[in-house]
Amino acid sequence: MIDLKGLDDSPASQNYIYSTAVIDNAGGLTETVHSALYAASGAVINLDADMNHLYTWADSGSSVLERVVWAYDTADINISGAVSIATDYYFESFDTGDDGTVEKANSKDLAIVAGTATALSKEQVAADVEDRSEVNITYKNQADGSHSVISGDILSAYTGQVEIRSADEEAGIDITGNLLAGNNGIMTVDLGAGGTLTGRIDDYGDAGAEDLDGSHEALTFFNAQFSSEIYQGGEVNLIMGAGSRWDVTGQSWVTSIKTGEYISDTDLYDDDGLLISSLEIGNTIPVIDLTAVHEVLNTKSHALTIYNFDGDAMFNMTLDRDRSVSDMLYIKQADGTYLINLTTGVSVEDMYAGDFNGLRFATVGAGSNATFVVGTYQNGGVFNNTYTVATDSYDGNAENEAYNGSETSAEKPGNDLVDSFFAAETESAADAPETQNASESTPEAANASFIAPMMLTAAPAADPAAEEPENKVQTTALATRSADNNTVIRNSVESSDETLNFKVVSLEYSEVADAGKTLIDMSRANYAAAVYLDTLNKRLGEARFVGDQDGGLWVRLRHDNIGKEHSFRNHSTMFELGIDRRDKVDSGEFHTGFALDYMNGDIDYHNAHGDGDLERCGIWLYTTWLADDGQYLDLMFKYAHLRNDFDVRLDGTGVMLDGDYSNDVFSLSAEYGWKFANAQNLFIEPQVQLQYAYVTSADYTTSHGTDVDLDAINSLIGRAGFRAGKDFLDQDHPVSLYLRADVLHEFLGDQDITAKDDTGVLDVTYENDDTWYSIGLGVSVQSSENSYFFLEGEQLFGADHDSSYIFTGGFKYSF
Structure with missing residues (x-):
């Protein structure tokens, strides 16, 4: 008996066994075999540590067989603690099919082996086994909470028994390799909590069946690395704990699978x-x-x-x-x-x-x-x-x-x-x-x-008097x-x-999945970014602080935090740079110019884990009339190109979904206001505005293969509101403080979204004819004779807005 125990004063109480050792005539084989732990002839090896590292190594392309842990001829190997067991070239043991494709079959390199024998007879396999060769692993999680790991096939052959079990309820193990048992070999593998298996399972249960023309183990793509012909099947018993997963990489035969009760009638049926x-x-x-x-x-x-x-x-x-x-x-x-x-x-x-x-x-x-x-x-x-x-x-x-x-x-x-x-x-x-x-x-x-x-x-039966939702979802599902x-x-x-x-x-039944909801939410976020309403105060603050110069250069930064209930939240920041020229007229002055903007937004979707990106590049052309009596008229033409993409993970299955598309928006805006001020420079400024926007159509295909068509959108938004505040003009640096409030309404805005894939056709129309409100505070400060800066913040209410804010700040220099 050999006991190997990680010393308490060793680094994290760990065992490290890295092996290129060659064992002569191991298991009766003539091939060269490398093992990290090999026991035979009734020997016992006990390995115990917080962490056990066991690896073998062989030259690439060599004929060396790797058997990292091998118990043979009634020997026992017992391992306790977290484990990392791996062959060196498991992922390089490929087979090439007749069509030239590369496939992974049963590997020549095995992580764990129990039993095996050469030149077996059918009678030997059928006889009772009094003393088995055992590999017993009682694993824990690693110190950082990650799972134990095994990379390589696990084989239980003649007289063999493999037991892999968790030491506690929190432990899990990740296995990449096939689980194979034949010639009366027995194997039990417990994946534990959240453990994974990536591979195939085969107990060769049909081996030796006399009523079949041939059993499957004789076929090359199922031929395991047994040391003898497979005369009889074995047992592979798989235990799957909560959150565990088996990715089946080849046709499999399993003796038993045990999970537990996860679904009750209350999960399937409602109170009715x-x-x-x-x-x-x-x-x-x-x-x-x-x-x-x-x-x-x-x-x-x-x-x-x-x-x-x-x-x-x-x-x-x-x-x-x-x-x-x-x-x-x-x-x-x-x-x-x-x-x-x-x-x-x-x-x-x-x-x-x-x-x-x-x-x-x-x-x-x-x-x-x-x-x-x-x-x-x-x-x-x-x-x-x-x-x-x-x-x-x-x-x-x-x-x-x-x-x-x-x-x-x-x-x-x-x-x-x-x-x-x-x-x-x-x-x-x-x-x-x-x-x-x-x-x-x-x-x-x-x-x-x-x-x-x-x-x-x-x-x-449907209630004919039931109120139809404003935003109707139609499904063209598969006929019954x-x-x-x-x-x-x-x-x-x-x-x-x-x-x-x-x-x-x-x-029988269809409901919109999280993927469908995310496609809708992405389109709604695109609409909100495309038709957003900008005002003269947001763009230039108190424009009358311009100074007595004919040219102007301005810059501003705008940050939007727009949330829609049960849909999305968009965090976007826009940078804008503009230049204009002043022309005096009898009634006042005109400021005519253009601007370039770039916006980048991160969108959090409420129906899936992940986010999206929204980018906007645009050009603005404007002319603003500032009358001497306090009136103003601001005319604006905007063009923008929008790019949208998303990358999300769906709840329950972990499926990753992504998609992207782009479209364009053209808009015209007219804003009028009149500032009334008294001798104390208290003022009120009623304002009205009307904006028409046209958003082009778009189509794209998601990574799942869903074809999405977005119809063009016509938007007409009206705004009525006021500014009220006080100008402090008798200071070295004049200041204008104000409170603003607005009511806004979308008169058009129909948004048609169609998504089609193998699960059905989703046809959604959002009318978007909503009314919403805003309230905000702003300040403009004339920092010099030829420059000023401005700040404004507002909150939006109504139309499903959820804690929506907009902050704007900028600076203008006249020359």
Whole structure:
């Protein structure tokens, strides 16, 4: 026995084992093997520290095999504490397919190995094992709170047993590699809290089956680094804690998966017994992703086979009208609620393409208690869709081969293998509840509207007197088709006496997803930035402080903090530089000039994590008449180019979504006011303003593939208000202080937004004919005979404004 324990006075009580050691005849192999920990012939190694680092190293391109931790011939290796275990070239052990693509198969380099033997016989494998070779890892989180890490395949072969478990409820482990068990090898892996697995799992359960033409382990893309022929399957048991995730990188066969209860009836049904529109399950439910993409890993997986599934989970899947590449679940014994989150929506045409009767996604064995909720949930599409789920019998079903595959391949298990998998004893039909055929059910039940696939109550009729929302959202969703000849599931299937296929047969319910809301919010933010109203006081402060000069150069900085309830918040800053010329006339003077502006804004969206950027570059042409009697008239033409982009992460799934577009805005503004002052220089200045703006149309495509069309916008905004204050003109530096208040109204502003993708068509019209108000304070100070500076701040109210502020400051120099 060898005990290795990180010394208490060592740096953070850590064990470091970096190895290029060559072990002669390790495991009876003739190849050169490098191991960090190797035990054989009944030896025991105990490794205990706060942190255990175990790595092997080999020359790139060499034939050296890496086995970082290897227990062989009844030996045991026990590791306690946080771990970082890795082979040196795991990600460089590639296979090149016939089409030239590079794929990751079972690696030649293994992080953990238990058991194995050479030249085994079928009889040896079938015999009872009295003393196994064990690798036991009880892991903790690292000192900084990050997870333990394993990089490399994990193998439990003949007489082997691998146990990887968390030491406490907070610990998690991140594994990049395949979990493989054959020839009676046993493996249990607990991902812990928030742990991850990126790889495939294979227990080779069909190995040695005599009723099959060939089992899948004989195929090259499933051929693991066993030291002998695989005569019999093993066990791979996966435990997934809260927030854990398995990215399935190749077709997999799992002995058991255990999760826990994460979804109750209160998550599915409201107080009236109707299924609620969204599941507030947070990010805790374990996720199994059959759509995971990794640049160096096998991404052809379209099937997952599980012998026993105990607990709830979310599956990310892709269904396709081409059944040969449509994802499938095969579960022999299921007890739980399963959310099937589709990465892309499916249409009724997809469901019934080629005369198929619905689109199958799972086959579940007899005696199971399974509830399936199928939809597109925060996958980047504009809608969260929920589909009607129906069942039919597996035995003798003419559609089986289309889903299973005619033979075992990298994508599908093959029809013979699936038939064999479900050909076990079934429970007696005497205790099984009867199911109702859809053709015998009432029309209301057959076409009920609900978010999950099991509801007995029809949707309530719409109230014709209900008030229609001002901003109407229309959905052109996928048409509903009745599920004739199918058993429509209104409750979970309990103790069925036969193997059942689960399939989607129609679209039942749609709601705008966070992605759709973000697209709308982005367009609304663009509208607000395009049509914002500027005034003479914001641009030039007290323009009469100009001095007795004919030319002027001015600069200003404007900061907007604009929030819209349940939509967005835009923090933007604009810099503007202008020049003008004065022309005197009998009634006063004209100031004519132009300006250039640049604005940059950060937009926080309320419906997703992330933000957007909004940029504006513009040119202003203006002329201002300042009359001697206090009147003024300000005429303005503006052109601006706007660029918008966003990059957000959707709640619940973590899907990243981005998009960008640009458009232009042209506007004309006329502002009139009259300043009335008394002998004490107290003044009041009524003001009116009218601005017309035209915002050009735009179209773009998001990273999900959503096509977004934004119609052109015509805007006509009117403003009526006043300034009231006092001028202090008898000082060395004259000052003007004022309070201002305005009421503003949009007379046009219709904004049409259309977004279309595989989840449906979202058609939104915002009329924007709102009224809002502003109140503010301002000051202008004449700092010299030829210069002055100004400041103004205001707050906006109404029209869904939420703590909206605008601050402006500038300086003008006359010459």
